[in-house]
Amino acid sequence: MNHSDGTQFRRPTINDVAALSGVSKSTVSNVMRGTGSVSAGTRARVLEAVAALGYRPNATARNLVLQRTNLIGVVVGDLANAFDAELVKRIEQQASGRGYTTLVCNTGGHAEREGSRIEALLEQRVDGIALLDFTGDRAVLSQLLGERVPVVMVSCWSDYTDCVAVDDMVGVELAVEHLVALGHKRIAHVVDPLMEVTTRRARAEAFERAMLRGGVSPRSEWTLVFDPDDEDGERELMSLFSAAERPTAVAAANDYTAIRLMELLERHGIQVPADVSLVGFDGIEIAGLSRIALTTVTQPRDELAARAVELLLHRIEGDDDAPPARHRMNPALVVRHSTAPPA
Amino acid sequence: MNHSDGTQFRRPTINDVAALSGVSKSTVSNVMRGTGSVSAGTRARVLEAVAALGYRPNATARNLVLQRTNLIGVVVGDLANAFDAELVKRIEQQASGRGYTTLVCNTGGHAEREGSRIEALLEQRVDGIALLDFTGDRAVLSQLLGERVPVVMVSCWSDYTDCVAVDDMVGVELAVEHLVALGHKRIAHVVDPLMEVTTRRARAEAFERAMLRGGVSPRSEWTLVFDPDDEDGERELMSLFSAAERPTAVAAANDYTAIRLMELLERHGIQVPADVSLVGFDGIEIAGLSRIALTTVTQPRDELAARAVELLLHRIEGDDDAPPARHRMNPALVVRHSTAPPA
DNA sequence: TTGAAAGCGCTAACAC
DNA sequence: GTGTTAGCGCTTTCAA
Numbered sequence A, B: 001m002n003h004s005d006g007t008q009f010r011r012p013t014i015n016d017v018a019a020l021s022g023v024s025k026s027t028v029s030n031v032m033r034g035t036g037s038v039s040a041g042t043r044a045r046v047l048e049a050v051a052a053l054g055y056r057p058n059a060t061a062r063n064l065v066l067q068r069t070n071l072i073g074v075v076v077g078d079l080a081n082a083f084d085a086e087l088v089k090r091i092e093q094q095a096s097g098r099g100y101t102t103l104v105c106n107t108g109g110h111a112e113r114e115g116s117r118i119e120a121l122l123e124q125r126v127d128g129i130a131l132l133d134f135t136g137d138r139a140v141l142s143q144l145l146g147e148r149v150p151v152v153m154v155s156c157w158s159d160y161t162d163c164v165a166v167d168d169m170v171g172v173e174l175a176v177e178h179l180v181a182l183g184h185k186r187i188a189h190v191v192d193p194l195m196e197v198t199t200r201r202a203r204a205e206a207f208e209r210a211m212l213r214g215g216v217s218p219r220s221e222w223t224l225v226f227d228p229d230d231e232d233g234e235r236e237l238m239s240l241f242s243a244a245e246r247p248t249a250v251a252a253a254n255d256y257t258a259i260r261l262m263e264l265l266e267r268h269g270i271q272v273p274a275d276v277s278l279v280g281f282d283g284i285e286i287a288g289l290s291r292i293a294l295t296t297v298t299q300p301r302d303e304l305a306a307r308a309v310e311l312l313l314h315r316i317e318g319d320d321d322a323p324p325a326r327h328r329m330n331p332a333l334v335v336r337h338s339t340a341p342p343a
Numbered sequence C: 001t002t003g004a005a006a007g008c009g010c011t012a013a014c015a016c
Numbered sequence D: 001g002t003g004t005t006a007g008c009g010c011t012t013t014c015a016a
Helices: A014-021 A025-033 A040-053 A059-066 A082-097 A111-123 A138-147 A168-181 A197-213 A231-242 A255-267 A301-317 B014-021 B025-033 B040-053 B059-066 B082-097 B111-123 B138-147 B168-181 B197-213 B231-242 B255-267 B301-317
Strands: A071-076 A101-106 A128-132 A151-154 A162-166 A187-191 A223-225 A249-252 A277-282 A295-298 A326-329 A332-334 B071-076 B101-106 B128-132 B151-154 B162-166 B187-191 B223-225 B249-252 B277-282 B295-298 B326-329 B332-334
Touching: A014 A025, A014 A040, A025 A040, A059 B059, A071 A082, A071 A111, A082 A101, A082 A128, A082 A255, A082 A301, A082 B082, A082 B101, A082 B111, A101 A111, A101 B082, A101 B111, A111 A138, A111 B101, A128 A301, A151 A301, A162 A168, A162 A301, A168 A187, A168 A197, A168 A249, A168 A277, A168 A295, A168 A332, A187 A197, A187 A255, A223 A231, A231 A255, A249 A255, A255 A277, A301 A326, B014 B025, B014 B040, B025 B040, B071 B082, B071 B111, B082 B101, B082 B128, B082 B255, B082 B301, B101 B111, B111 B138, B128 B301, B151 B301, B162 B168, B162 B301, B168 B187, B168 B197, B168 B249, B168 B277, B168 B295, B168 B332, B187 B197, B187 B255, B223 B231, B231 B255, B249 B255, B255 B277, B301 B326
Parallel strands: A071 A101, A071 A128, A128 A151, A151 A162, A162 A326, A187 A223, A187 A249, A249 A277, A277 A295, B071 B101, B071 B128, B128 B151, B151 B162, B162 B326, B187 B223, B187 B249, B249 B277, B277 B295
Antiparallel strands: A101 B101, A295 A332, B295 B332
């Protein structure tokens, strides 16, 4: 960082301001932070020097002495999934409104990447971490717990940290009930490999339970993972839908998966909803496009984000030893045109 | 941050490690960073102490002394726009691969928010900043330039910083040529209010030029902004398409806009492409869904992100006084089913 | 109302 | 090969 004339460029420090305005640096500090008591005259002189020098406090130094960074980390599975992206956007918005800057890590669902990114966040001494769609790797999680850094899990569940999530049971029930009410009996459940494992399991279990309650028997071989990068898996998936005894409906674990599945099915000549009904989960924007018109279970994204930030900051700024707080929100079914009675 | 037993919790520092392993902190520092020369024996003892204490270097202190943070800021218009989200995802990936952690700010296109978020990045002493879809507010930009912090603009243009962008001229030409070749003469241009102003202007100008070159005369009243939050604007837009002399095709400034416009048109009974042809710009994933099948001009996202990070890190780690570097990449037309000859 | 001084946890130049 | 020391730029007692 040099001037083009070769002289070293140095950002002005609090000392420069103090020198120029003829006061001590404690006074400058007081003026900058609005603390202590300084006379109107000196305050003006200091402010003048600040402006003249273009002084900007160095957070790096402040972080060190305060042992706080006003940084929060957000660990997310996949920003290409609109639900994740929209959640991150809202979290960033909330956090910045409360004076925090957001560090974002996209893990792609890889546990080892998750670990190394969290490691970096910890080194940077973030004040707290929000985990969205956390894969739930035991080692990573226990490492985090050991650090005693405030953590909030969003859209997934843990016994040891604050959590905020939609009630998966209720949501899946909503989806299955809708399908059953339409007359479907052969219903499959398709999940996203990137999805966090406890959420996946929770939704899968809720799926079975809801099926049973609806008087329909779930088949274990009809709960499968749709990984678009895995061509074998794709073939396997499609063979399911060309079998004689094939599902007439699918409850997908999220919209992203549902929409890619819709695409896959229709590329193979299987129409939605004429041949197969499809219901998603999340309520991402594009699901509402009339060309997609995905029936889905929506999550209250604004509330989810707001509550997550609130929990995190409460633990950062307030009482750190309170027992973990859990918040469940209610999902809602939005019926569009991807579901219909079976043929 | 207290233990539940009430004793103060203190993270182990380099001094604790030094004390436990019976060496000086410089030696600990050397083994942590792999610098200097330490004997195998002491290295082992130090590492043992590190493990025993769960020591993790404090980046906050390192940042202060090194005057480097290994943090880069990414300022983005709207994470709900898949193009932005995908770019951020790739940038984060590239950056973390090279040892940098990413601070993300979503500005929603508000200049004042842009300013305050950048202010926060600067206080945190980020090593560099990537601006995507920067609104280009003069004050904000010159503030940034004055800071002498490395900046790279992605998908937009400036004379004073490194830039990487697709060649808008070529892209828009591709779109217009395609439309003209199909026989369209009445072509409108619809832009996104969130889009960065110079990009918007560049694409608008390129649009006019391409029209002229195609032997078609552009009409200024057919270049308009589509702001989904503005109902009056929406009505105005639709009245354009119900006029006797109405456009038979639209070149949208990006896919996000194109897809929302497709939705709006079809909700008003105007079919795409039967009544109106539509071509987008960006090449976001969902444009490729068969239900959307948007003809569009794709940007090479991977290259864009890779090059942006490369430029930024080069300026951070290397020569700071080189003249601004410009990189233009080539866009490509992908013809799908949102375009057809005029009725 | 102001200033002096002691650190926060680390790196790096230099001495041993 | 290892230790000593002087900061990095700030906040925060505590005196004056």
